[in-house]
Amino acid sequence: MQRIDVTRDDGTWAGLSLDVRDRHQPDLCVHTAGPRLLVSQLSRPVLLAVVEEPLQGVHFRRADTARALSGSPERWAHRFARYLSDSPGSPLHEGRWLLTCESPILHGRHPTTSHAEHWSSMLVEGDPDGYIDWYLHSHSWEVLPLRPMPGPGDSRVKAYRKQVREGTLPPVLLWWVSGLDCHLILDGHARLAAAIAESVEPPLLQVHRTAARDDLAAGIEDAVGAYESALARFAGLRAFHGPTVPDGAATTGPQFARLLHDLHTARQPTWS
Incomplete structure (x- = not known):
């Protein structure tokens, strides 16, 4: 597996691109049959689900899974990358993946809502049965534990609450x-419970599929072609109208940079 750091326009770290090869079948994977879904790990059922018509949510039944760790997003991304690569129960399969701390679920809390209230509302309830409400919660903001969440009195949660207060809590892997x-919570059920108990935003790392190598190369080629055409168009306008026409690179460069970033990081559908 090849790992490449992904940075923003200003050079700050945005995620870790994982290029997985020679792993055709993931050990933790999704199976589908019509509206039914099965998440299995090493052929052991972890989660059963049925999509409700008319596509407003999904009923699920959980089985089990989890572990623990601590540090900065970059350092933890590399640690989790090794864990995902070496673990016999990983969802990784051949293709390109992104491990990132930039998750859409970090931007949905209303200022008047506490972190404890917000993250408690994000958790999908139900043990062993439950329901994911697509109508009530849009934008992929819900978090589904793969085993029952431990309570605030759990010994692991108590230990992690100390790390929360110290600012050293390891990220939750989604x-x-x-x-x-x-x-789905791959790792960190107790850490998330500790963050909720202390009413702080938990550190997160999210893993998802990104564009395949061939699709990425084609997308970059198209983007570069469009960018070069835009530069030529601005150059022609400046030659005709003079310096009143804005510089092409300054005008279209930021959009080009964002497009390249999105090509490297955008989520792709989960294989099943």
Whole structure:
């Protein structure tokens, strides 16, 4: 597996691109049959689900899974990348993936809502049965534990609450699954419970599929062609109208940079 750091326009770290090869069948994967979904790990059922008509949500039944760790997003991304690559129960399969701390679920809290209230509302309830409400919660903002969440009195949660207060809590590892339109907790149930108990925003790392190598190369080629055409058009206008026409690179450069960033990081549907 090849790992490449992905940076923003200003050079700050945005995520870790994972280029997985020679791993045709993931050990943690999604199976589908009509409206039914099965998440299995090493052929062991972890989660059963049925999509409700008319596509307003999904009923699920959980089985189990989890572990623990601590540090900065970059350092933890590399640690989790090794964990995902070496673990016999990983969702990774051949293709390109992104491990990132930039998750859409970090931007949905209303200023008047506490972190404890917000993250508690994000958790999909139900043990062993439950329901993911696509109508009530849009934009893939729900988080589905793969085992019952431990309570605030749990010994692991108590230990992690100390790390929360010290600012050293390891991130919670989420896997975005398009067929469920929510995030599954791969690692960090107790850490998330500790963050909720302390009413702070938990550190997160999210893993999802990104564009395949061939699709990425084609997208970059198209983007470069469009950018060069735009530069030539601005150059022609400046030659005719003079310096009143804005510089082409300054005008179209930021959009080109964002497009390249999105090509490297955009979520792709989960294989099933």
